[in-house]
Amino acid sequence: MASEQVLELTDDNFDAEVMDSDVPVLVDFWAEWCMPCRMLAPTIDELASDFSGRVKVGKVDTDSNREVASRFEISSIPTIILFKGGQVVRKFVGVTPKQTFADELEKAV
Numbered sequence: 001m002a003s004e005q006v007l008e009l010t011d012d013n014f015d016a017e018v019m020d021s022d023v024p025v026l027v028d029f030w031a032e033w034c035m036p037c038r039m040l041a042p043t044i045d046e047l048a049s050d051f052s053g054r055v056k057v058g059k060v061d062t063d064s065n066r067e068v069a070s071r072f073e074i075s076s077i078p079t080i081i082l083f084k085g086g087q088v089v090r091k092f093v094g095v096t097p098k099q100t101f102a103d104e105l106e107k108a109v
Contacts, residue, residue, distance in 0.1 A: 005048035007058035011067040017058060019086040024108035025056040026101065029072070029079045031063050036095050037078045043098045044080075047105065054109045084108050 018025045028044050030037035048057035062069040080092040090104050
């Protein structure tokens with residue numbers, strides 16, 4: 001579902017790709033059956049392209065990766081979390097405009 005610039009994040013690789021990252025990471029918690037998640041997918045792909053080399057962008061399928069979803073108390077999807085230095089910087093719930101994400105990413109880099 002994601003472009004090649006969007007990382008597929010799992011319970012197994014989440015810490016290495018997100019928590020230990022030396023650049024900010026925008027993580028989209030989603031599920032295949034979630035229509036708002038599908039609506040947001042093109043925005044996530046565009047952000048990955050726009051911020052390529054400065055920010056990592058990844059997606060966590062909450063149905064397949066319940067450990068990570070539980071760890072960050074994901075109760076609604078889509079939930080998008082911006083991490084920097086292994087810490088949660090900002091959490092967005094629901095379909096959010098691209099510019100809102102872009103503004104937060106610019107502050108984080």
